[in-house]
Amino acid sequence: xxxxxxxxxxxxxxxxxxxxxxxxxxxxxxxxxxxxxxxxxxxxxxxxxxxxxxxxxxxxxxxxxxxxxxxxxxxxxxxxxxxxxxxxxxxxxxxxxxxxxxxxxxxxxxxxxxxxxxxxxxxxxxxxxxxxxxxxxxxxxxxxxxxxxxxxxxxxxxxxxxxxxxxxxxxxxxxxxxxxxxxxxxxxxxxxxxxxxxxxxxxxxxxxxxxxxxxxxxxxxxxxxxxxxxxxxxxxxxxxxxxxxxxxxxxxxxxxxxxxxxxxxxxxxxxxxxxxxxxxxxxxxxxxxxxxxxxxxxxxxxxxxxxxxxxxxxxxxxxxxxxxxxxxxxxxxxxxxxxxxxxxxxxxxxxxxxxxxxxxxxxxxxxxxxxxxxxxxxxxxxxxxxxxxxxx
Amino acid sequence: xxxxxxxxxxxxxxxxxxxxxxxxxxxxxxxxxxxxxxxxxxxxxxxxxxxxxxxxxxxxxxxxxxxxxxxxxxxxxxxxxxxxxxxxxxxxxxxxxxxxxxxxxxxxxx
Numbered sequence: 001x002x003x004x005x006x007x008x009x010x011x012x013x014x015x016x017x018x019x020x021x022x023x024x025x026x027x028x029x030x031x032x033x034x035x036x037x038x039x040x041x042x043x044x045x046x047x048x049x050x051x052x053x054x055x056x057x058x059x060x061x062x063x064x065x066x067x068x069x070x071x072x073x074x075x076x077x078x079x080x081x082x083x084x085x086x087x088x089x090x091x092x093x094x095x096x097x098x099x100x101x102x103x104x105x106x107x108x109x110x111x112x113x114x115x116x117x118x119x120x121x122x123x124x125x126x127x128x129x130x131x132x133x134x135x136x137x138x139x140x141x142x143x144x145x146x147x148x149x150x151x152x153x154x155x156x157x158x159x160x161x162x163x164x165x166x167x168x169x170x171x172x173x174x175x176x177x178x179x180x181x182x183x184x185x186x187x188x189x190x191x192x193x194x195x196x197x198x199x200x201x202x203x204x205x206x207x208x209x210x211x212x213x214x215x216x217x218x219x220x221x222x223x224x225x226x227x228x229x230x231x232x233x234x235x236x237x238x239x240x241x242x243x244x245x246x247x248x249x250x251x252x253x254x255x256x257x258x259x260x261x262x263x264x265x266x267x268x269x270x271x272x273x274x275x276x277x278x279x280x281x282x283x284x285x286x287x288x289x290x291x292x293x294x295x296x297x298x299x300x301x302x303x304x305x306x307x308x309x310x311x312x313x314x315x316x317x318x319x320x321x322x323x324x325x326x327x328x329x330x331x332x333x334x335x336x337x338x339x340x341x342x343x344x345x346x347x348x349x350x351x352x353x354x355x356x357x358x359x360x361x362x363x364x365x366x367x368x369x370x371x372x373x374x375x376x377x378x379x380x381x382x383x384x385x386x387x388x389x390x391x392x
Numbered sequence: 393x394x395x396x397x398x399x400x401x402x403x404x405x406x407x408x409x410x411x412x413x414x415x416x417x418x419x420x421x422x423x424x425x426x427x428x429x430x431x432x433x434x435x436x437x438x439x440x441x442x443x444x445x446x447x448x449x450x451x452x453x454x455x456x457x458x459x460x461x462x463x464x465x466x467x468x469x470x471x472x473x474x475x476x477x478x479x480x481x482x483x484x485x486x487x488x489x490x491x492x493x494x495x496x497x498x499x500x501x502x
Contacts, residue, residue, distance in 0.1 A: 035441065036432075061441030079440050102445050121445060152447070169447070198447065198476065214476055246471060246478035249437045250447060311434045312483065336433070354433070 021090035026071040030383035034376040048371040052091025058082035067387035069112035077106040107158040123150035155200025167197040193220040201253040202391035234281040244269030249310035257298030259322040266293035300346035344385035352378035453499035464493035
């Protein structure tokens, strides 16, 4: 009986599971968002090839992705509130649902079992099972004084201890959501962290949650080892009294770059990259750059910082040497250089160039372009190496 | 804050906008296409590519029903200080802003 069952299974499984799926590891794979067409492409970073195109993913403007810890599934957060689980070995959508009206990114829990989504509309965080996207928790944000709406939530990240951290744009708060018991989330709220938090990040070691503020100078810092101490303002005197420049695209803090004991981050309303000493959170330098930085990303070995810019300077990329703090290269790969992603050990960086409908690959040693791959209005690029990094 | 800033200039701006409004017809189809592209991709980074909202609110005709085209154009040209909404005056002329405002009031799917 058992044997016949096994034989039947042996015949069945190749048909069901591997119809057109690949049998290989995923450590050198990734995806690129094709934001205008609601599709993604699955990329092979070793062969510089496109493996699959997956369509039908909704409005992917400002979409982002996280990975299951086995590196096989990408969870995509679309602007239209869509949450999709994509099997990158098969190029298929495993499950897709529209969980909210308008979302802005998500995170996967430390143990990989929960996927959290941050929503603008209605503001709050929703948490789902990573397995089948069934709902686990719904955590509405603080209502606005005007009544009908809830604050927008921004800067959602995962944190050690099966926690998530998130900030509230309209009401100026940071929350820690403890999901140790998924049925009973424990929320710790910190109010008055500063005006108009617009994005946040967690340091790669998972200790500090740092929120960028649009409505005032400085950033809010929360030490997750000692949350009871509450958040404090850092760099509050940075640029004091200087007129701010208009910002045509909000900087992203997710790519906050850390090299040795120094962190590099985009200034807001100033065409500068800030260099911060992480031992005491003081500013050690400001590097004048080409425009309003959007992503400031460190090559994984920390030797270089790559920067892209907001409109109208989004045709330019600059590279800073972290030792001399000098700009070592400025180049114009094309209009709409929207996102950069390093291969896991940093020998290459992949850059999406929206208006050329291509991804350009650069050798980070020679700083020369080596490959080009077609992609329709590409934006975010996400490699599977993120699966094993806190906050990504 | 917003009112304080814009009121003193309101009449002057409205006047220049109305005068330059006569030039709307001069916006070439190529430039119109560029403006729509800008709306989709650059306004879209804060308002959503389908203008359904993001950090900035949805830019939908229901919202603008009671707005004059001029007020809408002014918001685009001058932004809203104290918020992330930047002034687009350096990149868009007044007739272009009026044309865009008209499109937003009509309801546009860029």
